[in-house]
Amino acid sequence: MIHPVILCGGSGTRLWPSSRKAHPKQFAPLIGDESLYQQTLRRFAGPDFAPPLIMTGEEFRFMAAEQAAALGLSDAKVVIEPVARDTAPAILTAALILADDPEARMLVAPSDHVIGDLPGFLCAVAAGTGAARDGCLVTFGVPPDRPETGYGYLELAAEPVPGETVSLKSFREKPDQETAEAFLAAGTYLWNAGIFLFRVADVIAAFEAHAPDLVAPCRAAIAQGRADLGFLRLDAEGYGQAQAISFDYAIMEKAEQVAAVPLTGGWSDLGSWDAIWQARAPDADGVATDGPVTAIECSDSYLRSEEDGMQLVGLGLSGIVAVAMRDAVLVADKSRAQDVKAVVSALRAAKVAQADEYPRFHRPWGWYETLCLGGRFQVKRIMVKPGGVLSLQSHMHRSEHWIVVEGTAEVTIGEDVRLVTENQSVYIPLGTVHRMANRGRLPMYLIEVQTGSYLGEDDIIRYQDIYDRG
Template identity: 70%
Template sequence: MEPIYPIILCGGAGTRLWPASRKAYPKQFAKLIGDHSLFQMTLRRFTGPEFAAPLVMTENEFRFMATEQCAQIGLADAQIIAEPSRRDTAPAILAAALLLQDQPEAFMLVAPSDHLIGDLEAFYAALHTARAASQDHGALVTFGITPDRPETGYGYLGLSEAPKTATALRLSSFHEKPNLARAEEMLAAGTYLWNAGIFMFRVRDILAAYEQHAPDLLPLCQEAVDTRHGDLGFTRLGAAYDKCRAISFDYEIMEKADQVMAVPLSCAWSDLGAWDALWQAAGPDDAGMATHGNVTAIDCTDSYLRTDEGNTHLVGLGLSNIVAVAMRDAVLVADKAHLQDVKQVVTLLREQDVPQADDYPRFHRPWGWYETLTKGPRFQVKQIMVHPNGTLSLQSHHHRSEHWVVVEGTAEVVIGDETRLVTENESVYIPLGTKHRLANPGKLPVYLVEVQTGSYLNEDDILRHEDIYGRE
């Protein structure tokens, strides 16, 4: 039996889960449920003898986060494919197929990186059904979730007959997110499924579909694949990818192809697209309450209270039908009836140039992360973590000096012409304008506190002289 190649789509911003999900740190990388991120849960779902190493299609700016999170769960063989720009799902899936074109009979399982799936046995049974349909009929298979409510937040798949378990059925129509009245009609009809955005097909069948329905994408994606190059453990697609039309796979291929089938799936699925979905996934109690983190709920009903900050305690008093999410730098309080509108909140914040619209309190970098603890006139205090073997750029600043205090681990510090090791409870001073570098030569993370002082403290006051990550 030919292997199944998981193609993990790892882009998007998840703005309806703001402030926990933002452009700089989207929901697939966040630990929204349990001890692993949604991305890591997706990768773990597709491990085993019948699965080949996954291809992770991600945006260039997320390549290091994807690589780091793969390493955290011991998935060293995952291929991280960095797209030079966001072109939606049709070019991404085509690029993945072209990377596998020397194995035309292999199966591709395309899945988003931010979905929650409860019953894995039911999910794997549906995969076997889909593989048989692809093998026997050359079908492009999509997976549909058996609806249990009139949901307005999902697209729908229309079938010619009522869905049956472990059966691939002919797909008759795609439907965008309906209003409530139409969703109730679809639920009552019994011939509709929620569109899960998960697909399976053979490499040769999907390439033939692109040749028929999107021939203009083929030469561009082929050139992008042919000019790809390795870079620090991931693969960069060539610049021709930028010339592709930004178009969704559903619209460009699935809605136009002839041999399309759907496999029903009943497995407690959610795309966690909005806070009400996370409330449901968290398992509300008899009063409809679900909480996460340091929370106290008093006389509250049908609400979700969440904080991800260890030093923040959220208290709800007499709340009903409310979602409250508290983070270090932003708080959302919303009526559950308006949760689909959170995306519009992010748009408004961007128009007002509010940094929290896109920036995350913790800024992830290829060498680790940093976060601002406090800031005032002419000073700023940050916490910094450097991964083992992580190295910051050799840099200098025009407007600030820095003090570093190592609180855990041992750092290698370059200041001017001097290189030294700095251990726990030791500190160093970097004068304004002096070239300096911080590295972690050890096997454990290094944590330090950085105190900046000067007339200008923004991140663009960095002059990089050398950088192993190719940043300017």
């Protein structure tokens, strides 16, 4: 039995505006109807795999659990990292959690990659299993088909053969164009896919040998951690003492028994809009589209609209990426796709909210989005999922009107509890303690109209919250 460990952190700033700090790319349906994270979970849903162990941050714990449950994976174990510490502490912590069975194999994978050939991927995993059983730390790489400068590389001792392991000579950083062309010509390099397979005992021993300073903080984070609404919350003080370092730097570049297995069949880390363009299989003119898009006399371009009511039209474009969302639009030269993260840095420096905030704000009870915002009013659309309960709260600076447009809401206003059905509304005066819940089996939607002198989300005094938020 193989234990999948899914690394579910990161912000994916190169895919702005679709991926942002508040809603990173792994939770977005960038390719197909399911999120990249859900596609990753499906990859490990077969009989040879144990329930997944998911390493994620505080802000994404409910989203990770909810999207897993939507696939029927209610037994997925979600571990909350209280602070980001890169991949080495995350992988070590996962191994220590699984240490009751030191012979167990763990397969570590990012949550935001695409693998088009699932049978080929599973064959590669099977090929690496024997080496892992013999004590090797196994990494997976992709045979390059172009001189890519956006990936790290694995230097092999011999040319790779599909379905076989090969000794690894070194890890190479992202190269310049000339070096990438040399790597491609040599035939002994693979793109580093960041996927690993090993026995629990072997990877813990590797940490004790090559990164011993990480072991005590990670053990303390588990020992002092606690169960929290079905999650395992690592201790913040213990985990915070671990050095932020990647698994490649901390372990793989130092370990002696390291092997690589070639991965074939449509792998991509979707690390840029250029990678999305490639994954979407451009037409004969090199044009790929997603959403309500019209491309007229365009070539070598990717056009994407994420709003049903927003038609994106490209006319005479060449070598362009255009991504349209409700609150932000990116238009970029496709050759500069790797530089989109600089856009986010510029927006953050200018304190532009769209740098990190997402137009739809996800909460453990559902989501909300702003439809209209004025100086003293705001109109929101709110979805409360079945069983969702907003906190018992009050506001110091605003009053609210709620109009149910689909479903039935259980509304608490002061001491009064009532059911509000479709086409009915209620008024919550400023300062009044109130709550809303969906006790039904279908999502409930309402329109909220706020009026007042201050409409920020921090104008909330919480008295009770089933989700244990502050």
